[in-house]
Amino acid sequence: MVARLSRFDAVIIGSGMGGAMAARPLIDSGLRVLMLERGSTVARTPDCWAPDSVLERSPHYSVESAFRVHGDDPGTSGSYHCVGGPAVFYGAVSMRMREVDFSAPLDVRGDAPGRWPFTYADIEPYYLWAERILGVAGRESGDPTAPWRSGPYPQRAPDLLGPARLVWDSSERLGLTPFHLPLAIDFTGKGARAACVRCGTCDGHACALGSKSDPGTSVLPDLVARGLTLVSDTVAVRLLYRNHRVTGVECVDRGSGFRWIARGHHYILSAGALASPQLILASGLAQANPAGDSVGRTLMRHSNALVFGLFPGVLEGSRSFHKQVGIHDLYGGEHDRPKLGCIQSIHPPPVGMVQDRVPSWAAGLGDVIADHSTGLLVIAEDEPCRDNRVTLSRKHSDRFGVPQGVVHHSYTQRDMDARRSLARVAGRILRGAGAVFTTCYRIKTFSHAVGTVRMGEDARTSPLDGFGRFRGIDNLRVVDGSFMPRAGAVNPSLTIAANALRCASHLAGRASLTGPRDARQDMWTELRIPMHVHGENGREVSR
Numbered sequence: 001m002v003a004r005l006s007r008f009d010a011v012i013i014g015s016g017m018g019g020a021m022a023a024r025p026l027i028d029s030g031l032r033v034l035m036l037e038r039g040s041t042v043a044r045t046p047d048c049w050a051p052d053s054v055l056e057r058s059p060h061y062s063v064e065s066a067f068r069v070h071g072d073d074p075g076t077s078g079s080y081h082c083v084g085g086p087a088v089f090y091g092a093v094s095m096r097m098r099e100v101d102f103s104a105p106l107d108v109r110g111d112a113p114g115r116w117p118f119t120y121a122d123i124e125p126y127y128l129w130a131e132r133i134l135g136v137a138g139r140e141s142g143d144p145t146a147p148w149r150s151g152p153y154p155q156r157a158p159d160l161l162g163p164a165r166l167v168w169d170s171s172e173r174l175g176l177t178p179f180h181l182p183l184a185i186d187f188t189g190k191g192a193r194a195a196c197v198r199c200g201t202c203d204g205h206a207c208a209l210g211s212k213s214d215p216g217t218s219v220l221p222d223l224v225a226r227g228l229t230l231v232s233d234t235v236a237v238r239l240l241y242r243n244h245r246v247t248g249v250e251c252v253d254r255g256s257g258f259r260w261i262a263r264g265h266h267y268i269l270s271a272g273a274l275a276s277p278q279l280i281l282a283s284g285l286a287q288a289n290p291a292g293d294s295v296g297r298t299l300m301r302h303s304n305a306l307v308f309g310l311f312p313g314v315l316e317g318s319r320s321f322h323k324q325v326g327i328h329d330l331y332g333g334e335h336d337r338p339k340l341g342c343i344q345s346i347h348p349p350p351v352g353m354v355q356d357r358v359p360s361w362a363a364g365l366g367d368v369i370a371d372h373s374t375g376l377l378v379i380a381e382d383e384p385c386r387d388n389r390v391t392l393s394r395k396h397s398d399r400f401g402v403p404q405g406v407v408h409h410s411y412t413q414r415d416m417d418a419r420r421s422l423a424r425v426a427g428r429i430l431r432g433a434g435a436v437f438t439t440c441y442r443i444k445t446f447s448h449a450v451g452t453v454r455m456g457e458d459a460r461t462s463p464l465d466g467f468g469r470f471r472g473i474d475n476l477r478v479v480d481g482s483f484m485p486r487a488g489a490v491n492p493s494l495t496i497a498a499n500a501l502r503c504a505s506h507l508a509g510r511a512s513l514t515g516p517r518d519a520r521q522d523m524w525t526e527l528r529i530p531m532h533v534h535g536e537n538g539r540e541v542s543r
């Protein structure tokens with residue numbers, strides 16, 4: 001059976017931070033937009049907070065099309081596939097990159113130092129817009145490296161709770177300058193969403209109440225109500241192209257296996273920094289780009305680690321919100337100061353993750369650790385290197401016929417040194433706060449992956465131009481984290497959100513989106529049911 005969806009001005013692949021934000025200016029301009037997402041909607045029930053729903057234990061963490069990883073962390077890597085993408089499980093820290101991050105690289109160069117094709121001033125209005133959409137709670141003063149801003153935060157960051165206060169006081173005693181982290185969390189409950197209850201689950205769990213702002217709670221429901229057609233459980237397997245234009249996206253319904261073609265005038269790829277280059281390479285599109293050899297290269301993921309401190313007594317407020325404090329005294333990069341990065345307070349290891357790593361008789365250890373510890377996350381900027389990259393397997397494909405993605409990634413000596421320097425300071429902060437024991441875990445996941453389809457002015461080395469247009473193909477843009485020429489040293493999601501708003505506003509501002517109809521190409525999207533189309537309020541309905 002074949003259903004026909006409307007004629008689309010734009011087709012977006014991926015409903016994560018980049019894809020969801022890109023839809024906003026297009027819908028605001030009255031355009032018809034189809035969004036394809038391989039995952040399903042995360043039901044917001046109390047189960048979201050269960051130990052079994054955290055990080056890789058979540059049913060929305062998928063190894064269905066896992067990447068094979070070579071280098072420092074060999075093995076396989078899955079991804080969060082759901083409406084809203086991995087940001088549904090993120091920690092909601094919403095940092096703007098510092099002005100220094102946009103200037104010429106100093107000491108973090110690697111063998112492929114990227115340059116931003118725009119300045120902080122160019123993206124600043126879009127940072128403000130992204131903060132408003134996400135309702136970020138912050139404070140205008142206190143952060144010693146904060147870039148200038150043209151408007152206030154939509155909410156004031158709340159006062160410190162429990163363990164965050166210990167971290168703050170210890171940092172001050174060491175002569176550091178702690179500040180309130182900007183957080184995309186609704187602390188007021190004044191709008192349609194429930195107010196945050198200050199539980200300790202933000203980083204790693206979907207929010208059961210929807211108080212944490214992610215694309216699934218704060219962006220997509222409104223867009224769907226205003227006309228966005230969101231088709232979930234649908235994998236984009238190939239972009240079809242002819243005469244320097246994408247002509248359609250071949251899709252597979254995950255449940256039924258039906259194949260169909262989604263068509264529009266413009267295409268926005270936002271499948272994430274690992275899956276977007278995989279899809280470009282699998283579709284043969286790199287050959288059309290003068291910088292095609294750079295597609296998949298310069299993968300960056302931050303050189304980051306978690307430092308945990310164990311305290312002798314139960315910490316007051318141990319099960320409440322820990323992720324409130326930022327420390328940027330070692331950020332660096334200005335004048336001759338080495339570029340290091342940031343330190344942020346974070347929750348103890350989630351109970352479910354501890355249970356996975358200890359024998360069953362020691363399962364209670366997770367609760368002991370949760371009550372007696374707190375942590376610090378360190379994020380160092382990593383160097384862009386050409387051999388850190390995504391390629392395709394010649395031998396293996398997933399069940400949809402897409403060649404398996406292969407990730408090659410190794411840190412440079414400088415990446416490791418920067419991380420160690422930050423981790424040493426983090427350990428001192430925790431010991432100063434009263435921890436009797438500290439331990440450091442390097443983060444081995446690709447949760448901060450960026451840089452694989454870079455933006456830049458040089459058409460020989462940057463597959464994207466300054467507005468995210470894929471060179472060599474007239475109607476394709478890439479807006480997820482893969483656009484970033486350098487990783488900076490703050491969490492990436494707000495920069496991805498702001499750039500997606502910027503690129504899509506540029507697209508929406510073009511004089512005519514709906515060009516002449518190509519007689520050879522049926523601009524109507526043929527859809528074989530069953531399918532999962534989201535109706536009002538983002539609810540899934542089968543039609």
Ligand SMILES: Cc1cc2nc3c(=O)[nH]c(=O)nc-3n(C[C@H](O)[C@H](O)[C@H](O)COP(=O)(O)OP(=O)(O)OC[C@H]3O[C@@H](n4cnc5c(N)ncnc54)[C@H](O)[C@@H]3O)c2cc1C
Nearest residue numbers: 014016018038085090091092093236271272480481491493
């Ligand atoms: C546990 C965790 C905590 C984090 N905490 C923070 C934080 O506090 N602050 C911060 O700034 N960042 C944080 N991050 C990182 C942040 O979530 C990511 O940087 C951001 O979500 C990446 O956005 P993106 O647009 O690049 O792609 P993604 O959000 O990865 O979106 C890609 C989307 O495309 C879909 N997709 C992929 N392939 C296909 C296909 N073939 N067909 C259809 N759909 C497809 C995916 O299912 C996904 O929904 C965290 C990440 C994790 C995992």
